[in-house]
Amino acid sequence: MRRVRVIPTLLLKNGGLVKSVRFHQHKYVGDPINAVKIFNEKEVDELVLLDITASQEKRAPNIRQISEIVSEAFMPVAYGGGITTIEQVKAILYEGVEKVVFNHSAITQPALITEAARQFGSSSVVVSVDVSKNWLGKYRVYTLNGTKNAGVDPVSFVQSMVNAGAGEIFLNSIDRDGTFEGYDTDLLKQVTAAVDVPVIACGGAASVHDFRKAVELGGASALAAGSMFVFQQPHRAVLITYPSQKELKKEVFEPLAGRNR
Template structure:
Protein backbone atom coordinates (compact mmCIF):
# COMPACT_ATOMS: atom_id res chain seq x y z
CA UNK A 1 0.00 0.00 0.00
CA UNK A 2 1.37 3.43 -0.91
CA UNK A 3 1.85 6.11 1.70
CA UNK A 4 -1.06 8.29 2.75
CA UNK A 5 -0.28 11.86 1.67
CA UNK A 6 -0.75 14.95 3.85
CA UNK A 7 -1.71 17.86 1.58
CA UNK A 8 -2.26 21.43 2.81
CA UNK A 9 -4.83 23.26 0.67
CA UNK A 10 -4.28 26.92 -0.14
CA UNK A 11 -7.36 28.77 -1.42
CA UNK A 12 -6.27 31.99 -3.12
CA UNK A 13 -8.15 35.20 -3.88
CA UNK A 14 -6.02 37.80 -5.66
CA UNK A 15 -2.67 37.90 -3.82
CA UNK A 16 -4.05 36.50 -0.56
CA UNK A 17 -4.47 33.14 1.09
CA UNK A 18 -8.07 33.00 2.29
CA UNK A 19 -10.27 30.58 4.23
CA UNK A 20 -14.01 30.14 4.01
CA UNK A 21 -16.77 27.96 5.38
CA UNK A 22 -18.64 25.85 2.83
CA UNK A 23 -16.60 27.78 0.24
CA UNK A 24 -18.18 31.07 1.36
CA UNK A 25 -17.61 33.82 3.98
CA UNK A 26 -13.96 34.33 3.14
CA UNK A 27 -11.35 35.52 5.62
CA UNK A 28 -7.89 36.74 4.58
CA UNK A 29 -5.14 34.66 6.20
CA UNK A 30 -2.03 36.29 4.74
CA UNK A 31 0.70 35.75 2.14
CA UNK A 32 0.36 32.30 0.54
CA UNK A 33 4.13 32.06 0.08
CA UNK A 34 4.78 32.21 3.83
CA UNK A 35 2.24 29.45 4.48
CA UNK A 36 3.52 27.30 1.60
CA UNK A 37 7.14 27.46 2.76
CA UNK A 38 6.11 26.77 6.37
CA UNK A 39 4.10 23.69 5.33
CA UNK A 40 6.88 22.44 3.07
CA UNK A 41 9.46 22.78 5.86
CA UNK A 42 7.06 21.04 8.27
CA UNK A 43 6.96 17.98 6.00
CA UNK A 44 3.89 18.32 3.77
CA UNK A 45 3.83 15.71 1.00
CA UNK A 46 2.20 17.96 -1.59
CA UNK A 47 0.36 21.30 -1.86
CA UNK A 48 -2.94 22.17 -3.53
CA UNK A 49 -3.58 25.75 -4.68
CA UNK A 50 -7.10 26.78 -5.75
CA UNK A 51 -7.83 30.11 -7.43
CA UNK A 52 -11.29 30.58 -5.97
CA UNK A 53 -12.28 33.62 -8.07
CA UNK A 54 -10.92 32.31 -11.37
CA UNK A 55 -14.44 31.84 -12.72
CA UNK A 56 -15.04 35.60 -12.35
CA UNK A 57 -12.01 36.43 -14.47
CA UNK A 58 -12.33 33.51 -16.85
CA UNK A 59 -8.80 32.33 -16.20
CA UNK A 60 -6.42 31.13 -13.50
CA UNK A 61 -4.33 33.98 -12.09
CA UNK A 62 -1.93 31.96 -9.95
CA UNK A 63 1.09 31.71 -12.26
CA UNK A 64 3.13 34.33 -10.35
CA UNK A 65 2.25 32.80 -6.97
CA UNK A 66 3.11 29.31 -8.26
CA UNK A 67 6.44 30.32 -9.80
CA UNK A 68 7.42 31.98 -6.50
CA UNK A 69 6.43 28.85 -4.60
CA UNK A 70 8.31 26.53 -6.97
CA UNK A 71 11.54 28.40 -6.14
CA UNK A 72 11.31 27.41 -2.47
CA UNK A 73 8.97 24.42 -2.29
CA UNK A 74 10.21 21.09 -3.65
CA UNK A 75 7.15 18.85 -3.40
CA UNK A 76 4.39 18.27 -5.98
CA UNK A 77 2.03 21.22 -6.48
CA UNK A 78 -1.52 20.89 -7.84
CA UNK A 79 -3.25 24.02 -9.14
CA UNK A 80 -6.95 24.45 -9.85
CA UNK A 81 -9.48 27.13 -10.71
CA UNK A 82 -10.24 28.58 -14.12
CA UNK A 83 -8.23 26.09 -16.19
CA UNK A 84 -10.30 25.77 -19.37
CA UNK A 85 -7.97 24.52 -22.08
CA UNK A 86 -4.77 22.61 -22.81
CA UNK A 87 -3.11 26.02 -23.23
CA UNK A 88 -4.22 27.10 -19.73
CA UNK A 89 -2.89 23.81 -18.33
CA UNK A 90 0.44 24.27 -20.12
CA UNK A 91 0.78 27.81 -18.74
CA UNK A 92 0.24 26.67 -15.14
CA UNK A 93 2.52 23.63 -15.50
CA UNK A 94 5.24 25.84 -16.99
CA UNK A 95 4.87 28.17 -14.00
CA UNK A 96 5.96 25.31 -11.75
CA UNK A 97 2.87 23.22 -11.02
CA UNK A 98 3.07 19.43 -11.35
CA UNK A 99 -0.67 18.82 -11.83
CA UNK A 100 -3.78 20.76 -12.81
CA UNK A 101 -7.16 20.29 -11.14
CA UNK A 102 -10.13 20.89 -13.44
CA UNK A 103 -13.82 21.04 -12.51
CA UNK A 104 -16.07 23.47 -14.46
CA UNK A 105 -14.37 23.12 -17.84
CA UNK A 106 -14.30 19.31 -17.57
CA UNK A 107 -18.04 19.25 -16.92
CA UNK A 108 -18.69 21.66 -19.80
CA UNK A 109 -16.49 19.67 -22.21
CA UNK A 110 -15.39 16.26 -20.90
CA UNK A 111 -13.01 15.76 -23.87
CA UNK A 112 -10.72 18.28 -22.17
CA UNK A 113 -9.82 15.58 -19.63
CA UNK A 114 -8.52 13.35 -22.42
CA UNK A 115 -6.69 16.21 -24.13
CA UNK A 116 -4.85 17.23 -20.96
CA UNK A 117 -4.08 13.62 -20.01
CA UNK A 118 -2.69 12.86 -23.48
CA UNK A 119 -0.56 15.99 -23.58
CA UNK A 120 0.87 15.97 -20.05
CA UNK A 121 0.14 12.45 -18.72
CA UNK A 122 -2.86 11.32 -16.69
CA UNK A 123 -0.88 11.86 -13.47
CA UNK A 124 -1.05 15.61 -14.23
CA UNK A 125 -4.83 15.61 -14.86
CA UNK A 126 -6.69 15.87 -11.55
CA UNK A 127 -10.48 15.91 -11.60
CA UNK A 128 -11.71 18.45 -9.06
CA UNK A 129 -15.17 17.63 -7.68
CA UNK A 130 -17.35 19.86 -5.50
CA UNK A 131 -19.93 17.50 -4.02
CA UNK A 132 -23.17 18.29 -2.20
CA UNK A 133 -25.39 15.61 -0.72
CA UNK A 134 -28.86 15.49 -2.29
CA UNK A 135 -30.17 12.26 -0.72
CA UNK A 136 -28.91 9.38 1.41
CA UNK A 137 -25.91 7.93 -0.44
CA UNK A 138 -26.24 10.39 -3.34
CA UNK A 139 -24.24 13.51 -4.18
CA UNK A 140 -24.45 16.04 -6.98
CA UNK A 141 -21.42 17.68 -8.59
CA UNK A 142 -21.35 21.47 -8.37
CA UNK A 143 -19.24 24.19 -9.96
CA UNK A 144 -18.29 27.79 -9.08
CA UNK A 145 -17.34 27.11 -5.46
CA UNK A 146 -20.41 25.04 -4.76
CA UNK A 147 -22.90 27.54 -6.19
CA UNK A 148 -23.91 26.07 -9.54
CA UNK A 149 -25.73 22.75 -9.89
CA UNK A 150 -24.77 20.42 -12.74
CA UNK A 151 -27.31 17.61 -12.38
CA UNK A 152 -24.43 15.11 -12.47
CA UNK A 153 -24.24 12.26 -9.97
CA UNK A 154 -20.78 12.51 -8.35
CA UNK A 155 -19.94 8.80 -8.44
CA UNK A 156 -21.04 8.39 -12.06
CA UNK A 157 -19.20 11.54 -13.11
CA UNK A 158 -15.95 10.44 -11.44
CA UNK A 159 -16.15 7.04 -13.12
CA UNK A 160 -16.63 8.67 -16.51
CA UNK A 161 -13.80 11.16 -15.93
CA UNK A 162 -11.39 8.37 -14.97
CA UNK A 163 -12.30 6.52 -18.17
CA UNK A 164 -11.51 9.73 -20.06
CA UNK A 165 -8.04 9.93 -18.49
CA UNK A 166 -8.23 11.65 -15.08
CA UNK A 167 -5.40 10.24 -12.97
CA UNK A 168 -6.52 11.52 -9.56
CA UNK A 169 -9.64 12.97 -7.90
CA UNK A 170 -9.72 15.97 -5.57
CA UNK A 171 -12.99 15.31 -3.76
CA UNK A 172 -14.33 18.30 -1.82
CA UNK A 173 -17.44 18.05 0.32
CA UNK A 174 -19.04 21.50 0.09
CA UNK A 175 -21.31 20.65 3.04
CA UNK A 176 -18.32 19.98 5.31
CA UNK A 177 -15.72 22.42 3.97
CA UNK A 178 -14.44 24.74 6.72
CA UNK A 179 -16.83 23.34 9.34
CA UNK A 180 -14.30 21.22 11.29
CA UNK A 181 -17.07 18.59 11.59
CA UNK A 182 -15.13 15.80 9.91
CA UNK A 183 -14.95 14.46 6.39
CA UNK A 184 -17.98 13.06 4.60
CA UNK A 185 -16.78 9.47 4.89
CA UNK A 186 -19.74 7.96 3.00
CA UNK A 187 -18.83 10.14 0.03
CA UNK A 188 -15.14 9.16 0.19
CA UNK A 189 -16.09 5.50 0.41
CA UNK A 190 -18.58 5.69 -2.48
CA UNK A 191 -16.07 7.39 -4.80
CA UNK A 192 -12.93 5.46 -3.83
CA UNK A 193 -14.73 2.11 -4.16
CA UNK A 194 -15.70 2.87 -7.77
CA UNK A 195 -12.43 4.31 -9.08
CA UNK A 196 -9.00 2.89 -9.67
CA UNK A 197 -7.23 6.22 -9.15
CA UNK A 198 -6.09 8.01 -5.97
CA UNK A 199 -8.71 10.09 -4.14
CA UNK A 200 -7.75 13.23 -2.19
CA UNK A 201 -10.35 13.89 0.51
CA UNK A 202 -11.00 17.57 1.15
CA UNK A 203 -13.41 19.46 3.38
CA UNK A 204 -14.10 19.12 7.07
CA UNK A 205 -10.97 18.14 8.98
CA UNK A 206 -11.21 19.23 12.61
CA UNK A 207 -9.24 16.57 14.46
CA UNK A 208 -6.82 13.71 13.95
CA UNK A 209 -9.78 11.33 14.31
CA UNK A 210 -11.21 12.88 11.15
CA UNK A 211 -7.94 12.22 9.32
CA UNK A 212 -7.95 8.59 10.41
CA UNK A 213 -11.59 8.01 9.48
CA UNK A 214 -11.04 9.54 6.00
CA UNK A 215 -8.06 7.23 5.47
CA UNK A 216 -10.06 4.21 6.60
CA UNK A 217 -12.87 5.21 4.22
CA UNK A 218 -10.52 4.85 1.25
CA UNK A 219 -8.81 8.23 0.82
CA UNK A 220 -5.28 8.02 -0.58
CA UNK A 221 -4.48 11.57 0.52
CA UNK A 222 -5.99 14.02 2.97
CA UNK A 223 -6.24 17.71 2.17
CA UNK A 224 -6.67 20.23 4.97
CA UNK A 225 -6.68 23.99 5.44
CA UNK A 226 -8.43 25.33 8.55
CA UNK A 227 -6.59 23.15 11.11
CA UNK A 228 -3.21 24.19 9.69
CA UNK A 229 -3.90 27.85 8.83
CA UNK A 230 -5.20 28.57 12.33
CA UNK A 231 -2.45 26.53 14.00
CA UNK A 232 -4.85 24.03 15.59
CA UNK A 233 -2.53 21.21 14.50
CA UNK A 234 0.89 20.87 12.92
CA UNK A 235 1.91 18.53 10.12
CA UNK A 236 4.39 16.63 12.36
CA UNK A 237 1.61 16.09 14.92
CA UNK A 238 -0.72 14.75 12.24
CA UNK A 239 2.00 12.50 10.84
CA UNK A 240 2.88 11.10 14.27
CA UNK A 241 -0.76 10.45 15.19
CA UNK A 242 -1.38 8.77 11.83
CA UNK A 243 1.63 6.55 12.38
CA UNK A 244 0.45 5.67 15.89
CA UNK A 245 -2.89 4.67 14.35
CA UNK A 246 -1.09 2.25 12.03
CA UNK A 247 -1.59 4.32 8.87
CA UNK A 248 1.16 4.22 6.21
CA UNK A 249 2.63 7.74 6.17
CA UNK A 250 6.00 8.92 4.96
CA UNK A 251 8.63 9.04 7.69
CA UNK A 252 10.30 12.42 7.74
Protein backbone atom coordinates (compact mmCIF):
# COMPACT_ATOMS: atom_id res chain seq x y z
CA MET A 1 0.00 0.00 0.00
CA ARG A 2 1.38 3.37 -0.96
CA ARG A 3 1.89 5.56 2.11
CA VAL A 4 1.82 9.28 1.32
CA ARG A 5 2.78 11.76 4.03
CA VAL A 6 0.01 14.12 5.17
CA ILE A 7 1.49 17.26 6.73
CA PRO A 8 -0.13 20.13 8.66
CA THR A 9 1.48 23.48 7.86
CA LEU A 10 1.63 25.96 10.74
CA LEU A 11 2.17 29.63 9.94
CA LEU A 12 3.78 31.86 12.55
CA LYS A 13 3.32 35.62 12.73
CA ASN A 14 4.32 37.69 15.74
CA GLY A 15 4.81 34.48 17.68
CA GLY A 16 1.25 33.26 17.16
CA LEU A 17 -0.36 30.76 14.84
CA VAL A 18 -2.20 32.35 11.91
CA LYS A 19 -3.92 31.27 8.72
CA SER A 20 -4.27 33.20 5.49
CA VAL A 21 -6.32 33.36 2.31
CA ARG A 22 -4.17 33.81 -0.78
CA PHE A 23 -1.39 34.97 1.57
CA HIS A 24 -3.59 37.80 2.92
CA GLN A 25 -6.29 38.16 5.60
CA HIS A 26 -4.15 36.63 8.33
CA LYS A 27 -6.39 35.33 11.08
CA TYR A 28 -5.02 34.46 14.51
CA VAL A 29 -5.93 30.87 15.34
CA GLY A 30 -4.08 30.23 18.58
CA ASP A 31 -0.88 29.23 20.29
CA PRO A 32 1.39 27.02 18.16
CA ILE A 33 2.40 24.80 21.08
CA ASN A 34 -1.23 23.99 21.84
CA ALA A 35 -1.72 23.08 18.18
CA VAL A 36 1.35 20.84 18.25
CA LYS A 37 0.05 19.01 21.32
CA ILE A 38 -3.24 18.31 19.55
CA PHE A 39 -1.42 17.09 16.44
CA ASN A 40 0.61 14.78 18.68
CA GLU A 41 -2.63 13.12 19.73
CA LYS A 42 -3.71 12.85 16.10
CA GLU A 43 -0.47 11.03 15.22
CA VAL A 44 0.36 13.25 12.25
CA ASP A 45 3.22 12.28 9.94
CA GLU A 46 5.22 15.50 10.31
CA LEU A 47 4.82 19.26 10.65
CA VAL A 48 5.97 22.20 8.58
CA LEU A 49 6.51 25.35 10.65
CA LEU A 50 6.91 28.63 8.74
CA ASP A 51 7.56 32.11 10.13
CA ILE A 52 5.91 34.00 7.28
CA THR A 53 7.15 37.52 8.08
CA ALA A 54 10.72 36.86 9.24
CA SER A 55 12.31 37.55 5.84
CA GLN A 56 10.11 40.57 5.18
CA GLU A 57 11.09 42.04 8.53
CA LYS A 58 14.72 40.93 8.11
CA ARG A 59 14.53 38.93 11.33
CA ALA A 60 16.65 35.93 12.16
CA PRO A 61 14.88 32.70 13.17
CA ASN A 62 13.56 32.76 16.72
CA ILE A 63 15.63 29.87 18.06
CA ARG A 64 14.01 29.98 21.49
CA GLN A 65 10.50 29.60 20.06
CA ILE A 66 11.64 26.92 17.63
CA SER A 67 13.17 24.98 20.54
CA GLU A 68 9.99 25.30 22.61
CA ILE A 69 7.79 24.05 19.78
CA VAL A 70 10.05 21.19 18.72
CA SER A 71 10.43 20.01 22.32
CA GLU A 72 6.67 19.41 22.40
CA ALA A 73 6.48 17.69 19.00
CA PHE A 74 6.37 13.89 18.76
CA MET A 75 6.79 14.01 14.98
CA PRO A 76 9.48 15.32 12.60
CA VAL A 77 9.39 19.10 12.16
CA ALA A 78 10.58 21.23 9.25
CA TYR A 79 11.20 24.94 9.89
CA GLY A 80 11.46 27.90 7.53
CA GLY A 81 11.61 31.66 7.91
CA GLY A 82 14.44 34.17 8.01
CA ILE A 83 17.24 31.68 7.35
CA THR A 84 20.18 33.47 5.73
CA THR A 85 23.33 31.82 7.11
CA ILE A 86 24.75 28.35 7.56
CA GLU A 87 25.20 29.12 11.27
CA GLN A 88 21.42 29.57 11.56
CA VAL A 89 20.89 26.25 9.80
CA LYS A 90 23.20 24.57 12.33
CA ALA A 91 21.41 26.19 15.26
CA ILE A 92 17.98 25.12 13.99
CA LEU A 93 19.00 21.53 13.36
CA TYR A 94 20.71 21.44 16.76
CA GLU A 95 17.34 22.14 18.39
CA GLY A 96 15.91 18.97 16.88
CA VAL A 97 14.40 20.26 13.65
CA GLU A 98 14.73 17.59 10.97
CA LYS A 99 14.60 19.79 7.87
CA VAL A 100 15.23 23.46 7.10
CA VAL A 101 13.01 25.24 4.60
CA PHE A 102 14.40 27.97 2.35
CA ASN A 103 12.25 30.44 0.45
CA HIS A 104 13.53 33.99 -0.07
CA SER A 105 17.15 32.97 0.44
CA ALA A 106 16.77 30.31 -2.25
CA ILE A 107 16.34 33.19 -4.70
CA THR A 108 18.93 35.55 -3.23
CA GLN A 109 21.52 33.04 -1.95
CA PRO A 110 21.37 29.79 -3.93
CA ALA A 111 24.88 28.97 -2.71
CA LEU A 112 23.38 28.60 0.78
CA ILE A 113 21.27 25.70 -0.48
CA THR A 114 24.39 24.00 -1.80
CA GLU A 115 26.36 24.54 1.40
CA ALA A 116 23.50 23.33 3.61
CA ALA A 117 23.15 20.20 1.48
CA ARG A 118 26.92 19.62 1.59
CA GLN A 119 27.13 19.91 5.37
CA PHE A 120 23.87 18.29 6.43
CA GLY A 121 22.69 16.27 3.43
CA SER A 122 20.07 16.99 0.79
CA SER A 123 17.43 15.20 2.85
CA SER A 124 17.63 18.06 5.37
CA VAL A 125 17.14 20.78 2.73
CA VAL A 126 13.68 21.82 1.51
CA VAL A 127 13.03 24.67 -0.89
CA SER A 128 9.62 26.30 -0.53
CA VAL A 129 8.29 27.64 -3.83
CA ASP A 130 5.32 30.03 -3.69
CA VAL A 131 3.61 30.31 -7.07
CA SER A 132 0.90 32.54 -8.51
CA LYS A 133 -0.35 33.31 -12.00
CA ASN A 134 0.45 36.77 -13.34
CA TRP A 135 -1.96 38.89 -15.38
CA LEU A 136 -0.96 36.95 -18.49
CA GLY A 137 -1.88 33.66 -16.86
CA LYS A 138 1.75 32.56 -16.54
CA TYR A 139 2.99 30.85 -13.39
CA ARG A 140 5.63 32.86 -11.57
CA VAL A 141 7.58 32.35 -8.33
CA TYR A 142 6.99 34.88 -5.53
CA THR A 143 8.92 35.51 -2.33
CA LEU A 144 8.58 37.58 0.86
CA ASN A 145 5.21 36.09 1.75
CA GLY A 146 3.94 36.48 -1.79
CA THR A 147 4.71 40.18 -2.10
CA LYS A 148 7.68 40.05 -4.49
CA ASN A 149 7.63 38.58 -7.98
CA ALA A 150 10.96 36.81 -8.44
CA GLY A 151 10.55 36.92 -12.21
CA VAL A 152 11.14 33.20 -12.80
CA ASP A 153 8.89 30.33 -13.78
CA PRO A 154 8.50 27.53 -11.23
CA VAL A 155 9.70 24.69 -13.44
CA SER A 156 13.09 26.18 -14.23
CA PHE A 157 13.42 27.40 -10.65
CA VAL A 158 12.80 24.02 -9.02
CA GLN A 159 15.21 22.42 -11.46
CA SER A 160 17.91 24.90 -10.45
CA MET A 161 17.18 24.30 -6.77
CA VAL A 162 17.46 20.53 -7.12
CA ASN A 163 20.72 21.03 -9.00
CA ALA A 164 21.87 23.24 -6.13
CA GLY A 165 21.22 20.47 -3.61
CA ALA A 166 17.58 20.64 -2.49
CA GLY A 167 16.27 17.23 -1.49
CA GLU A 168 12.60 18.21 -1.44
CA ILE A 169 10.32 20.87 -2.91
CA PHE A 170 7.45 22.42 -0.96
CA LEU A 171 5.15 23.73 -3.70
CA ASN A 172 2.57 26.23 -2.54
CA SER A 173 -0.14 27.73 -4.75
CA ILE A 174 -0.77 31.30 -3.60
CA ASP A 175 -3.96 31.43 -5.67
CA ARG A 176 -5.41 28.39 -3.85
CA ASP A 177 -4.12 29.19 -0.35
CA GLY A 178 -6.95 29.07 2.19
CA THR A 179 -9.66 28.81 -0.48
CA PHE A 180 -10.70 25.15 -0.04
CA GLU A 181 -10.79 24.92 -3.86
CA GLY A 182 -8.44 21.95 -4.15
CA TYR A 183 -4.80 21.76 -5.16
CA ASP A 184 -3.58 23.25 -8.44
CA THR A 185 -2.93 19.90 -10.10
CA ASP A 186 -1.79 21.51 -13.37
CA LEU A 187 0.98 23.33 -11.53
CA LEU A 188 1.83 20.19 -9.59
CA LYS A 189 2.07 18.09 -12.73
CA GLN A 190 4.45 20.55 -14.39
CA VAL A 191 6.77 20.62 -11.39
CA THR A 192 6.73 16.93 -10.51
CA ALA A 193 7.50 16.03 -14.12
CA ALA A 194 10.55 18.28 -14.07
CA VAL A 195 12.39 16.97 -10.99
CA ASP A 196 13.18 13.62 -9.41
CA VAL A 197 12.92 14.67 -5.76
CA PRO A 198 9.76 14.55 -3.61
CA VAL A 199 7.30 17.40 -4.15
CA ILE A 200 4.98 18.38 -1.30
CA ALA A 201 1.69 19.86 -2.53
CA CYS A 202 0.22 22.77 -0.58
CA GLY A 203 -2.57 25.28 -1.10
CA GLY A 204 -6.31 24.64 -1.41
CA ALA A 205 -6.99 21.28 0.24
CA ALA A 206 -10.52 20.85 1.56
CA SER A 207 -10.83 17.09 1.99
CA VAL A 208 -9.02 13.78 1.77
CA HIS A 209 -10.34 13.49 -1.78
CA ASP A 210 -8.15 16.46 -2.71
CA PHE A 211 -5.19 14.51 -1.33
CA ARG A 212 -5.85 11.64 -3.69
CA LYS A 213 -6.28 13.95 -6.70
CA ALA A 214 -2.98 15.69 -5.95
CA VAL A 215 -1.19 12.36 -6.14
CA GLU A 216 -3.15 10.84 -9.03
CA LEU A 217 -3.35 13.94 -11.24
CA GLY A 218 -0.40 16.00 -10.04
CA GLY A 219 2.18 13.42 -9.03
CA ALA A 220 2.64 14.81 -5.50
CA SER A 221 4.82 12.78 -3.12
CA ALA A 222 3.35 14.35 0.04
CA LEU A 223 0.37 16.50 0.94
CA ALA A 224 0.37 19.62 3.10
CA ALA A 225 -2.56 21.70 4.26
CA GLY A 226 -3.30 24.51 6.67
CA SER A 227 -6.90 25.71 6.70
CA MET A 228 -8.26 22.18 6.38
CA PHE A 229 -6.56 21.29 9.67
CA VAL A 230 -7.36 24.42 11.68
CA PHE A 231 -10.82 25.53 10.49
CA GLN A 232 -14.24 23.95 10.62
CA GLN A 233 -16.22 24.81 7.51
CA PRO A 234 -18.32 26.67 6.46
CA HIS A 235 -17.89 29.42 9.06
CA ARG A 236 -14.13 28.96 9.60
CA ALA A 237 -14.48 28.36 13.31
CA VAL A 238 -11.11 27.37 14.74
CA LEU A 239 -10.91 23.62 15.28
CA ILE A 240 -7.60 21.75 15.15
CA THR A 241 -8.23 18.46 13.40
CA TYR A 242 -6.64 15.78 11.24
CA PRO A 243 -8.08 12.83 9.31
CA SER A 244 -8.05 9.53 11.16
CA GLN A 245 -5.63 6.88 9.98
CA LYS A 246 -8.66 4.75 9.10
CA GLU A 247 -10.06 7.49 6.87
CA LEU A 248 -6.71 8.11 5.18
CA LYS A 249 -6.28 4.39 4.56
CA LYS A 250 -9.76 3.99 3.07
CA GLU A 251 -9.94 7.21 1.02
CA VAL A 252 -6.32 7.79 0.01
CA PHE A 253 -3.83 4.97 0.55
CA GLU A 254 -5.90 1.97 -0.57
CA PRO A 255 -7.24 3.63 -3.77
CA LEU A 256 -3.70 4.74 -4.68
CA ALA A 257 -2.39 1.24 -4.04
CA GLY A 258 -5.11 -0.25 -6.23
CA ARG A 259 -4.36 2.19 -9.01
CA ASN A 260 -0.68 1.24 -9.03
CA ARG A 261 -1.19 -2.52 -9.22
